[in-house]
Amino acid sequence: MNRVRIVLAIALVLMLSSLAISAPESRQLGDYAVTFDLNTNLNYEVTVLEPAVTESVTITPLQISTDNTTEATVIISEYNEPIDATLMPQKQISVLTAALNLYNVTSVDDITVDGKEGFMVSAVPASFNTMVPADLTRYEAVYWLDSEKCECGPVSVGTTSVTITSTYPEDVTMNLINSLQIVKSGAAAASGVQIEPPA
Numbered sequence: 297m298n299r300v301r302i303v304l305a306i307a308l309v310l311m312l313s314s315l316a317i318s319a320p321e322s323r324q325l326g327d328y329a330v331t332f333d334l335n336t337n338l339n340y341e342v343t344v345l346e347p348a349v350t351e352s353v354t355i356t357p358l359q360i361s362t363d364n365t366t367e368a369t370v371i372i373s374e375y376n377e378p379i380d381a382t383l384m385p386q387k388q389i390s391v392l393t394a395a396l397n398l399y400n401v402t403s404v405d406d407i408t409v410d411g412k413e414g415f416m417v418s419a420v421p422a423s424f425n426t427m428v429p430a431d432l433t434r435y436e437a438v439y440w441l442d443s444e445k446c447e448c449g450p451v452s453v454g455t456t457s458v459t460i461t462s463t464y465p466e467d468v469t470m471n472l473i474n475s476l477q478i479v480k481s482g483a484a485a486a487s488g489v490q491i492e493p494p495a
Contacts, residue, residue: 325356325372333475336468338362352376368462381443381454383415390417390436398425399434410477414439435462435469
């Protein structure tokens, strides 16, 4: 009888711990429905920030934060006209940006995000970078929602890019990247995606 109680108690603990893991999140960023699942029991807050609008681009950020050093962002940049969406030069820019921000790049990997080609740069603080914890890893992933090969040469063009940055642990970061879905509002309505208002 005691064994049955122990087995039931273990099963109950496992069920409760699985319920504690977060449910998928959904937010509206301008014209785009964004859904993702961090699949973690970490406490975090999701904030849709005000878009930045210029003559050529509208940049809409979403921020996920746990504390002063652990956060992730999803930034949708929608350009008014098609621009160069070739990934190789963007990889080089991301590596240079990491160096300018006092990070040493440890890897640059080709990845797929929401069924689209992209890349991820992993970096750690340089030894003289005392502004962040020494054991922190920063991830940056980039892909395009609408990239197409151009007849004008070996390049791609697009109007909407997505940049994901994260200082969450690798497993949480990959949960975000692997679960991320971004759909333009009309397409979201057609597919039945349910969107929660900003928190």
